[in-house]
Amino acid sequence: MEKPVITQAMINAYDEYTHLSLDRRSFMQKLTVLTGSAASAAAIAPLLAANSAKAEIVAETDARLKVGDVTYPGAGGEMKGYLAVPADAAGKLPAVIVIHENRGLNPHIKDVARRMALEGFVALAPDFLSPAGGTPADEDKAREMIGALDGTQTVGNAVATVAFLEAHDATTGNAGAIGFCWGGGMINKLAVASPDLKAGVAYYGSQAPAEDVPKIKAALLLQYAGLDDRINAGIEAYKKALTDNGKDFTIHIYDGVNHAFNNDTSAARYDKTAADLAWSRTIAFLKAKVV
Incomplete structure (x- = not known):
């Protein structure tokens, strides 16, 4: 066939x-x-659509990692997440928050956290649907729940996640973050809200308003899909605001690829060449900015 x-x-x-x-x-x-x-x-x-059966690039049983569910204080209640740490770490490591798409904390994002941990980071993937009871298996339901979240509380939960990792025994006290789609937009919001965030990598995420840019302290790596007209409409205004305010940022646009090009569980939109290049840039950036 x-x-x-x-x-x-x-x-x-x-x-x-x-x-x-x-x-x-x-x-x-x-x-x-x-x-x-x-x-x-x-x-x-x-x-x-995404296929969760293809989500595992790094096995959850990989002996190189220690993984598990964690809970920690959020902005107004308990947050849940998935923590991945290199098993053979000789000392404290920098931390990276892995922020999910609008499907919630699913197997793919947990796998990305494991990949990040193998790069030498303490990786935490929060479930931002924790206030609503956690991410459901039904992706349509998860998207509905994401849309119903309280925006202020959600950003507050992201800021609380930075604080949790700063104080974690396994970390150096420094935290960066990476986010995809909805999570990419959250990276920009978190950079505005948290002066402690060292670096943020936003994959095809909506931009922060220009008037909020002066509050940003984190270095930013902004990665966009060339065919993503909806998100890309905000690039120039954001770029100007970041430039005018002297911020540390880099923008990459990957020609000929779609929104969600990094998600290897989506056969139609995943682009291995762009994803591999974006990932290599992500790791180099985080290793330089979060120590």
Whole structure:
């Protein structure tokens, strides 16, 4: 059986469904029109979505790591998260917060935390849906719950995560952060809210308002997908504000790739070449800025 052809219009429809106002029924109707039949739409939809079965690049049982669930104080209640630490660490290590997409803390993000730990960091992936009871298995439900979060409390929980890692026995007291999609936007908000954050890496994340940029102390690495018109519309204004305020930042735009190009569980949007380059830049940046 031939592999279905996925067009940019189909990817754009999926982005509209997962990030804007299109509900699942409307998305499937639109996909049916684009593919030519309901059967083709049903075959292509899973390729556009993330596949949690493909989430594990670094096994949870990897002997090089110590991993497990943790709880810690948030802005207004208990936060839960997933902590990964190199098993053979000879001393204290810098810390990195791994902030999830709008699907919540899922197996893919836990895997990214393990990858980060193998690079020599104490990696913590918080569940920002903790105030709502935690991330559900249903991704559509998780997206609804993300949209219903209290914005001020959520940023406060991110700031509390920095504080938790600063005080953690395994860390040097310095923390950076990396975030994807919704989490990329959270990186920019966290940089505004936390003067203690040393560095932030935002993958295809919405930008902070220009008037908030003077508050940023962290160095920023901002990584964007060339085909991501929705997010990229804010780049120039953000770049100008960062430049005008003398901030430490670097912007990379990866031509010809889509929003979520780093997510290797999404067959249609993942781009290995861009993802590998962005990851190498991420690790080099964090090792230079968070010590």
